[in-house]
Amino acid sequence: MFDNQQLINDDKEAVWHPxxxxxxPIDNYPVVSADGVRLTLADGRQLIDGMSxxxxxxxxxxxxxxxxxAQQQLSKMSHVxxxxxxxxxxxxxCKTLVKITxxxxxxxxxxxxxxxxxxxxxxxxxxxxxxxxxNTKTKLLSLRNGYHGxxxxxxxxxxxxxxxxxxxxxxxxxxxxxxxxxxxxDRHFTEADIADFTHQLQQHHSTIAAVILEPIVQGAGGMxxxxxxxxxxxxxxxxxxxxxxxADEIATGFGRTGKLFACEHANISPDILCLGxxxxxxxxxxxxxxxSNRVAEGICSGEAGVLMHGPTFMGNPLACAIANASIDxxxxxxxxxxxxxxxxxxxxxxxxxxxxxxxxDVRVLGAIGVIEMKHAVNMADITPKFxxxxxxxxxxxKLVYIMPPFIISDDDLHYLCSTLLSIIE
Ligand SMILES: *Cc1c(COP(=O)(O)O)cnc(C)c1O
Numbered sequence: 001m002f003d004n005q006q007l008i009n010d011d012k013e014a015v016w017h018p019x020x021x022x023x024x025p026i027d028n029y030p031v032v033s034a035d036g037v038r039l040t041l042a043d044g045r046q047l048i049d050g051m052s053x054x055x056x057x058x059x060x061x062x063x064x065x066x067x068x069x070a071q072q073q074l075s076k077m078s079h080v081x082x083x084x085x086x087x088x089x090x091x092x093x094c095k096t097l098v099k100i101t102x103x104x105x106x107x108x109x110x111x112x113x114x115x116x117x118x119x120x121x122x123x124x125x126x127x128x129x130x131x132x133x134x135n136t137k138t139k140l141l142s143l144r145n146g147y148h149g150x151x152x153x154x155x156x157x158x159x160x161x162x163x164x165x166x167x168x169x170x171x172x173x174x175x176x177x178x179x180x181x182x183x184x185x186d187r188h189f190t191e192a193d194i195a196d197f198t199h200q201l202q203q204h205h206s207t208i209a210a211v212i213l214e215p216i217v218q219g220a221g222g223m224x225x226x227x228x229x230x231x232x233x234x235x236x237x238x239x240x241x242x243x244x245x246x247a248d249e250i251a252t253g254f255g256r257t258g259k260l261f262a263c264e265h266a267n268i269s270p271d272i273l274c275l276g277x278x279x280x281x282x283x284x285x286x287x288x289x290x291x292s293n294r295v296a297e298g299i300c301s302g303e304a305g306v307l308m309h310g311p312t313f314m315g316n317p318l319a320c321a322i323a324n325a326s327i328d329x330x331x332x333x334x335x336x337x338x339x340x341x342x343x344x345x346x347x348x349x350x351x352x353x354x355x356x357x358x359x360x361d362v363r364v365l366g367a368i369g370v371i372e373m374k375h376a377v378n379m380a381d382i383t384p385k386f387x388x389x390x391x392x393x394x395x396x397x398k399l400v401y402i403m404p405p406f407i408i409s410d411d412d413l414h415y416l417c418s419t420l421l422s423i424i425e
Contacts, residue, residue: 002032004042026380029387034061037408039392047392048416050402055219055251057282059329060405066281069325073318082110082315089320096327097288101261102269105290109307110315114250114276115149117287118212120309121246121272122153125210128244128295131302137209141200141243144180146213147220148248157212159221162397176200176208181226185216185265185365189229197234201241210244210272216262216365219251223370223399225363228266235268244295250276250287254327255335256403258343258366271295281326284319330406338406342367342413346402349417356425360398369417370401371424382423389419400424 007030017028030042037060039047052058059066073089080087094108109124111117122140129137142148142157149155155165156172159180165172179196191198201208215231218224238245247270252262256278259265263273272295276287299307346369353359353371361372377395386393393402393416402420404413 002030002042004030007042036060036062037405037412045387045390047387047390048412050391050393050404050416050420052403052405053282055256055277055403058254058256058278058406059281059326060407063281063329065329066283066322066325069321070283070318073321078318079313079316081312083310087315087317089317089324090315092324093320096324097275097290100327100331101273101290102263104269104292105273106293107291107296109289109309110320111287111289112311112313112316113285114274114287115151115154116311117250117274117276117289118148118154118248119151120289121212121248121274122157122210123309124272124289124291124295124299124307125244125246127302127304127307128298129209131298131304136207139204139207139209140175141204141208141211142175142177143197143213143218144177145218145222145224147218148212162221176204180218180222180224181230183224183226185225185227187227189227189233193230194233198237201237201243205241205243208243210246211238212246212248215247215249215252216257216265217252217368220396223372223401225365231263231266232268235266244271246270246272246274248274250274254278254330255339255406256366256368258336258339279326280319280322281329283322283326284316286316286319286323335406339367342404342406342408345410345413346417349414350421353421353424358424367406368401368403370399373398373400373424385423389423391416391419393420
């Protein structure tokens with residue numbers, strides 16, 4: 001048995017957690033195991049996971065199929081370098097990704113985390129234009145309320161205000177931002193919605209290498225949903241102004257929004273696509289950057305002749321094996337029906353919150369449910385209440401949101417939503 005209090009104390013002594021203070025450390029809850037949608041804490045309590053460990057554990061925890069894939073691969077080789085060598089799991093994964101992602105994404109660069117996949121995407125775009133002999137296209141155009149990761153390149157295209165990175169402003173490359181898309185998946189799109197974006201492209205296209213955005217769902221920068229027509233229009237404008245389009249589907253990929261990839265809502269293909277989070281079902285860290293043959297050939301016919309990137313753990317076989325098993329598991333399941341069912345339940349279960357005095361908005365898309373409060377949530381106050389009630393939900397700012405594992409049962413989802421509502425009320 002673990003000593004719960006000892007773990008909490010030891011954790012405070014040496015461990016730095018995401019976006020946290022070591023001067024004023026909080027009690028983090030020690031988790032000792034997890035199974036299905038339940039996390040088991042060191043003190044024996046169980047929590048229904050509403051977060052899928054930040055979008056990733058779509059099949060839940062301790063899944064027999066994923067465990068088996070990991071064990072099989074472990075007994076063969078858990079890692080081997082990727083320079084000059086290759087292996088069957090990476091080959092299978094890359095071929096699968098090319099097949100299941102939108103058209104014209106032909107080449108796959110495996111990376112080790114979402115932020116790195118974004119760095120690689122940005123490098124691809126910059127290198128592409130350099131290779132064409134165009135050295136003026138050095139900027140990215142990003143949308144306000146966007147979030148693309150925490151490394152320096154990725155930070156520089158996050159929303160300068162909600163992206164949590166304004167501290168580093170003076171050390172970061174300066175990119176361009178246009179107004180955020182107006183909210184609403186079903187919103188009737190008009191050209192006025194995209195006027196600022198269009199204006200930026202008209203003004204600056206000769207210096208813009210690529211547009212980078214999260215298709216349909218802006219995640220950590222605001223949990224905002226927007227119209228597929230808006231996305232389709234961006235694709236058209238990028239073509240018109242000779243600018244590449246990078247779609248960051250690190251959060252939205254693998255079914256979360258009701259389509260396998262959110263770009264499918266708008267029937268578009270980006271020139272470059274970033275994947276991560278759910279790619280291994282939340283078992284291992286792995287990400288991927290895909291691009292069209294046009295981009296790949298463009299890059300490789302330039303002065304450098306190669307893409308200038310290569311992480312040590314690139315194409316890690318253990319991660320690739322689990323990704324292959326996770327993608328098969330998803331595609332062999334009735335995932336559209338599953339996600340549609342979760343969406344219906346979220347819609348009816350979260351809707352009553354709209355009547356609460358402290359709630360500004362309730363929105364649902366696919367297996368994502370968002371309650372936007374009128375004021376920022378006090379995390380220190382609300383987190384213990386969630387835990388005492390047996391659910392794991394981690395709000396940020398004014399946003400209380402859930403994106404449960406797809407395997408959640410109707411009863412557990414009902415419990416998660418009703419408990420959440422009674423606490424925020
Ligand atoms: C989480 C996220 C990232 C960063 O991924 P990490 O694995 O945390 O580096 C990038 N883009 C989007 C849209 C994300 O949700």
